[in-house]
Amino acid sequence: MATKRKIGVIYGGKSSEHEVSIHTALSVINAVDKARYDVLPIYVDVTGGWIQGAWVEKEITHVNELRFSLDKQQAPDIFALKQTVDVIFPVIHGPNGEDGTLQGFLELIDIPYVGSGVLGSAVGMDKVMMKEVFGNAGLPQGRYKSYLRSELETRMAEICDAVEAELGLPCFVKPANMGSSVGISKAKDRTGLEEALRFAARFDRKVIVEEFISGRELEIGVLGNDEPDTSVAGEIVSSNEFYDYEAKYKSDGTRLDIPANVPASVVERMKELAVRAFRALDCSGLSRVDFFWDEKNDALYINEINTLPGFTPFSMYPMLWNEAGVAYAELIDRLIALGIERYEEKKANALVAEQFND
Incomplete structure (x- = not known):
């Protein structure tokens, strides 16, 4: 045995x-x-x-x-x-x-x-750095601006002016380093923008402001290391105005459509962009990549990557893979194997000391 x-x-x-x-x-x-x-x-x-x-x-x-x-x-x-x-x-x-x-x-x-290493995890968590890397990789995404909490305390009016002029209202305001939709607000007017900036700054020293993109919220799972696979695509139909913490964990009205009812061409673009995003951050193991799809203009924008997505059997990531034919227990098994594979692959690196012993 x-x-x-x-x-x-x-x-x-x-x-x-x-x-x-x-x-x-x-x-x-x-x-x-x-x-x-x-x-x-x-x-x-x-x-x-x-x-x-x-x-x-x-x-x-x-x-x-x-x-x-x-x-x-x-x-x-x-x-x-x-x-x-x-x-x-x-x-x-x-x-x-x-x-x-x-x-x-x-x-x-x-x-x-299991999961991504230091670099992929850190960049994937920091939405500002993540978007910088995405931009450098040529991935389509919305416009954004970022500010430190100390800046908000000293020049709030100037910051709000810049956001209104460059991104417009409504817009989304988020802590740069937070998950599960914690601290996110949709700002519709100047007063709401100031409140949203202060609220996000309660959770992180850095906040990000993103332009509003009118589109459907689509997600896809990535599984693998150097040659990752992608799952089917899913869609979030939120019971709230947007998919915030309340809608994600406390609302019975939010619907997850798996597979998403979108054209095959959109899913193929999602798959290609998701793998590019995964590789741009040097991720490993698992990630969920989120998109906005502007159906009217057939424009697809990457929103973010989550290197440790929700992982109960009723979370989007495992449900996407279950629809793709990978059951929950098998998914766990594959992730464990991928973690060991990445560990062994790192062992192939030559030790610095070996250079001086040759």
Whole structure:
């Protein structure tokens, strides 16, 4: 009988997406193939404390039961994880989880992990840097401007004037580094713009303002490393004016159409642009790429890439792949294999010391 791999699932974290991460962890832990893997849940609480737990039984379904089923007296030796598990499946959403910080730590302790590395994670999380890279790669996207919180505090009127003149109203205002649609507002007038800028600045020191693009919201999944595949396309039909946090997690009216009812030519363009975006950021493992499609003018714009998309069975990314014929448990299995593949590929790099020993 083949030896089972031990998978460490790191979840929770110090961000506003803490509860979202717990839901994701529960889904992954319950779905992973127990004949092939043993699972070690590793919880990061809202203060940054690490707690190691025993196996969580399949019948446990409530978020709090996953959190408190852990042995709170058992803090893991996080620097010895390489001796404890074979690969890490990180599912901490938002800052300090999908922004390259956790990935950098896992690189330092030399352990394979699922998903993009430090560069792809960091650039994918920072919407301003992401758009800079997209622009350099020639990907079609809307106009945008970015500002620091300190700038908003000293020259709000000047900034609002520039936004109105260059982007127009309405527009979208977002924290540069935040996920799950946290801190996003649609500004329709000058007062709303000022309020939106201040609101976004509560979540990050840098905010981004994007021009309003009237179009349908389409998404596609990417899976792989150097030669990635793409899923079917999906469409978000939001019950709210736009797909904000409320619509994403609390509204029953938001609809996910999978596959999206769009022409095949649009899907083919999405696939090509999604792979280009994935490669531009040097992503690996998984990503979800979001688009706006201006149906009237048949214009497709890339909105953003998410290097750690929602990952419950009812999240868009796994649902897109399920429609493409890759079931949830198989998707987890493939992601683990891709994480190990990328780790082994990095091992092919020559060590600096070897240059001086030859």
